[in-house]
Amino acid sequence: MTADQSRTSWVQVPDGSDFPIQNLPYGVFADASGVRCGVAIGDAVFDLARAESAGLFTNTGLDRDTFRCESLNDFLGHSRGVWSSVRNHIADILDRSNPGGRSFCEKHHLIIDHPVQMRIPIEVGDYVDFYSSEQHATNVGKLFRPDGDSLFPNWKHLPVGYHGRAGTVVVSGTPINRPSGQRRSPQGPVFGPSRKLDMELEVGFVTGGGPGFGIAIPIDEAEHHIFGLCLVNDWSARDIQAWEYVPLGPFLGKSFATTISPWIVPLEALEPFRVPAGDQEPAPLPYLTTDHRIGVDIDLSVSITPNGSSEEREVTATSFTNMYWTMAQQLAHATVNGATVRPGDLFASGTVSGPTRDEFGSLLEITWNGTDPIEYPDGSTRTFLEDGDTVTIRGRCTAEDAVPIGFGECLGTIEA
Numbered sequence: 578m579t580a581d582q583s584r585t586s587w588v589q590v591p592d593g594s595d596f597p598i599q600n601l602p603y604g605v606f607a608d609a610s611g612v613r614c615g616v617a618i619g620d621a622v623f624d625l626a627r628a629e630s631a632g633l634f635t636n637t638g639l640d641r642d643t644f645r646c647e648s649l650n651d652f653l654g655h656s657r658g659v660w661s662s663v664r665n666h667i668a669d670i671l672d673r674s675n676p677g678g679r680s681f682c683e684k685h686h687l688i689i690d691h692p693v694q695m696r697i698p699i700e701v702g703d704y705v706d707f708y709s710s711e712q713h714a715t716n717v718g719k720l721f722r723p724d725g726d727s728l729f730p731n732w733k734h735l736p737v738g739y740h741g742r743a744g745t746v747v748v749s750g751t752p753i754n755r756p757s758g759q760r761r762s763p764q765g766p767v768f769g770p771s772r773k774l775d776m777e778l779e780v781g782f783v784t785g786g787g788p789g790f791g792i793a794i795p796i797d798e799a800e801h802h803i804f805g806l807c808l809v810n811d812w813s814a815r816d817i818q819a820w821e822y823v824p825l826g827p828f829l830g831k832s833f834a835t836t837i838s839p840w841i842v843p844l845e846a847l848e849p850f851r852v853p854a855g856d857q858e859p860a861p862l863p864y865l866t867t868d869h870r871i872g873v874d875i876d877l878s879v880s881i882t883p884n885g886s887s888e889e890r891e892v893t894a895t896s897f898t899n900m901y902w903t904m905a906q907q908l909a910h911a912t913v914n915g916a917t918v919r920p921g922d923l924f925a926s927g928t929v930s931g932p933t934r935d936e937f938g939s940l941l942e943i944t945w946n947g948t949d950p951i952e953y954p955d956g957s958t959r960t961f962l963e964d965g966d967t968v969t970i971r972g973r974c975t976a977e978d979a980v981p982i983g984f985g986e987c988l989g990t991i992e993a
């Protein structure tokens with residue numbers, strides 16, 4: 578129902594907005610009335626806490642005060658059926674053809690059209706980062722291990738990943754301090770601020786509850802546990818990473834900050850943009866095999882505004898369809914040993930890189946580890962990020978016969 582492409586809202590939605598009534602992404606915001614959950618509609622926010630108090634969700638199976646809180650986790654802990662029912666109630670009250678919708682919202686002050694501050698939408702319990710773009714893994718292999726095979730032998734048999742640091746996942750707009758750490762030098766390791774600070778273009782999925790401790794999620798049920806998607810910038814200090822990562826993988830080169838976009842786009846809103854995933858050769862093991870391997874068609878881009886400039890330059894534009902492993906395969910793999918999934922866990926895709934330089938998802942790849950700088954409109958050049966640089970990731974879905982939707986921005990500025 579919510580995928581009905583002819584639907585429009587009585588709330589004014591600007592042309593080209595990421596947030597028409599077909600999207601209705603969830604977030605957490607703050608204004609003078611406090612912190613609470615909301616849904617984006619055009620440039621406004623639909624106040625979920627007030628809507629709940631006004632009785633809008635009485636028959637949806639929600640507990641009391643699910644939305645008068647500082648994260649979406651309580652809501653994520655409900656079933657898919659509840660997610661869907663709440664979404665339908667919101668779409669109905671905002672629908673232009675609903676005669677009582679507008680007056681109900683006005684009576685209860687449900688549309689917030691003054692500026693609000695976006696907060697991190699979820700309390701991230703566990704954070705996993707995958708490595709599921711073949712082009713990215715190949716590029717990094719060539720750069721970090723020029724004398725070996727660029728892909729390790731396991732790469733096409735399992736979605737390689739690592740557990741990241743949940744406590745340093747921050748919302749878009751949070752300043753990013755340049756991390757310090759050890760890096761290799763000809764004289765031995767030295768300590769200091771990273772000289773190779775990078776971004777990574779990624780898409781993350783946020784889970785609801787899992788089946789419990791010790792129980793695997795079968796691949797064909799995996800998407801039942803996925804609530805929605807957001808944009809992710811997995812900031813990376815390449816010099817720290819290159820020195821520390823053997824043999825246990827990323828550590829301090831990644832754990833200082835990960836930025837996510839403030840709005841979680843429900844998987845239900847992405848239905849019109851689902852596409853078959855590409856063939857896998859060799860075929861993966863049975864627990865990673867399904868007859869319905871599908872990805873999401875999201876156009877992704879990264880723009881950088883250099884320090885002191887007001888003009889951004891798009892440094893990459895690529896598609897989420899480039900991923901080798903799907904979200905369902907990632908979640909099935911991450912839980913096949915019985916590892917727990919909880920509401921608000923975040924699983925990032927790994928850097929999304931397409932086949933050519935203008936589709937690479939990190940500066941490591943775009944500048945080929947600093948050997949091929951990027952020029953900016955103000956005449957400056959960059960290899961890695963400098964203090965004051967702002968990185969903005971955007972994502973937008975388009976398809977025939979579908980109203981385009983987007984993710985908003987995932988933005989961060991480097992501070993010394």
Ligand code: CA
Binds near residue numbers: 706707777
């Ligand atoms: Ca990453």
